[in-house]
Amino acid sequence: MASLFGGSSATKQAQPSQEVRKEQIMEQVKQELQLASAQELxxxxxxxxxxxxxxKPGALLTRAEESCVTMCMERYMEAFNVVSKSYVTRLTKERGQLGSAGGGMLGGEAPSAL
Incomplete structure (x- = not known):
């Protein structure tokens, strides 16, 4: 009867392990950071x-202002995508060099700006 009142391994298996819970929290934090970054962008x-x-802001945007804002936002996103891809490529390359060289950059040190 001990299994009905909490002494069994089934109860322990029903609860997520600390490692699984840690991964869930880390994933949630990553998602929140991505959302914050998108909002900032x-x-x-x-x-x-x-x-x-x-x-000179008014009650409505003129066609020229609408067109300008649209083109500006498209260019901003294009530039952001180019910089992001370059940054990811650079990080991947640096991490690969760290793995093969066995050192180099300190763990907490961020790569220099592009």
Whole structure:
């Protein structure tokens, strides 16, 4: 009867292990960081493009202002994608060199800006 009242291994198996829970929390934090980064990108893009394209804000945007904002945002996203791909490529390359060389960059040190 001990199995009905909490002494069994089935109860232990029903609860996620610490390692699984840790991975779940890490994944949640990664997702929250990605969301925060996306929100920051959108806010920065809106701010920069609005400043550039709408010199005198009014009740409505003119066609020229709408066109300018659209093109600005497209260019901003293109530039962001190019920089992101280059950054990921560089990180991958540096990590590969670290793995084969057995050292180099310190673990907490970020690579220099592109």
């Amino acid at each position: 959108i806010n920065k893009m809106n701010e920069k493009c609005f400043e550039k394209c709408v010199p």
